[in-house]
Amino acid sequence: MQLWVGLGNPGPQYAMHRHNVGFMVLDAIGEVHDFTAPKKQFQGWTQEGRIGNHKLILLKPGTFMNESGRSIRAAMDFYKLTPADVTVFHDELDLAPFKVKVKQGGGTAGHNGLRSTDQHIGPDFRRVRLGIGHPGHKDRVTGYVLGNYAKAEIEDLSDMLGAIAAEAPWLADGDDTRFMNDVALRLARD
Numbered sequence: 001m002q003l004w005v006g007l008g009n010p011g012p013q014y015a016m017h018r019h020n021v022g023f024m025v026l027d028a029i030g031e032v033h034d035f036t037a038p039k040k041q042f043q044g045w046t047q048e049g050r051i052g053n054h055k056l057i058l059l060k061p062g063t064f065m066n067e068s069g070r071s072i073r074a075a076m077d078f079y080k081l082t083p084a085d086v087t088v089f090h091d092e093l094d095l096a097p098f099k100v101k102v103k104q105g106g107g108t109a110g111h112n113g114l115r116s117t118d119q120h121i122g123p124d125f126r127r128v129r130l131g132i133g134h135p136g137h138k139d140r141v142t143g144y145v146l147g148n149y150a151k152a153e154i155e156d157l158s159d160m161l162g163a164i165a166a167e168a169p170w171l172a173d174g175d176d177t178r179f180m181n182d183v184a185l186r187l188a189r190d
Contacts, residue, residue: 003076004086007061008022008060008061010060025089025128029168032162032168035049036048043063046075054173069116088128089128090130093145095129098131098159100163100183101131102126104124105125114127132145160183163182163186
């Protein structure tokens with residue numbers, strides 16, 4: 001079993017924030033792969049389903065970004081999972097908008113959701129980094145990250161979410177390179 005976590009903040013006022021792109025990805029994966037309806041569990045919302053031969057739990061922590069790790073730890077303990085079973089989808093300032101990269105382990109790069117996750121489960125989980133780009137100056141980061149996607153970005157956002165959901169079987173299989181390549185190819189065609 002794998003636990004796929006989308007980082008974000010709960011509530012409709014945050015729904016379209018760049019910081020919530022992890023939630024958006026899980027919604028797309030759950031819909032495309034016909035997961036169960038969301039259920040309140042582990043201080044968040046879970047959906048269950050299969051991708052290929054893999055059983056997956058999708059988790060959207062409801063603890064707000066800064067406490068995401070508590071929710072992830074609760075789910076891991078319940079299902080007796082290790083950090084190697086966990087994949088976290090999160091926004092990434094240091095990647096160009098709508099670029100998708102996967103890496104195993106690493107630092108938190110100032111991301112409060114990653115910092116909380118690291119504190120609760122350690123650094124050895126897989127990360128799917130979802131590029132949001134950088135606003136250019138560090139003083140503008142908070143407003144940018146906690147700002148909505150611009151109308152001009154919605155089509156690209158939708159394309160990225162669709163590509164990730166379509167190529168999710170490669171991620172479930174552990175073929176991170178094929179997943180990244182196929183997502184990039186889909187986005188280059190659009």
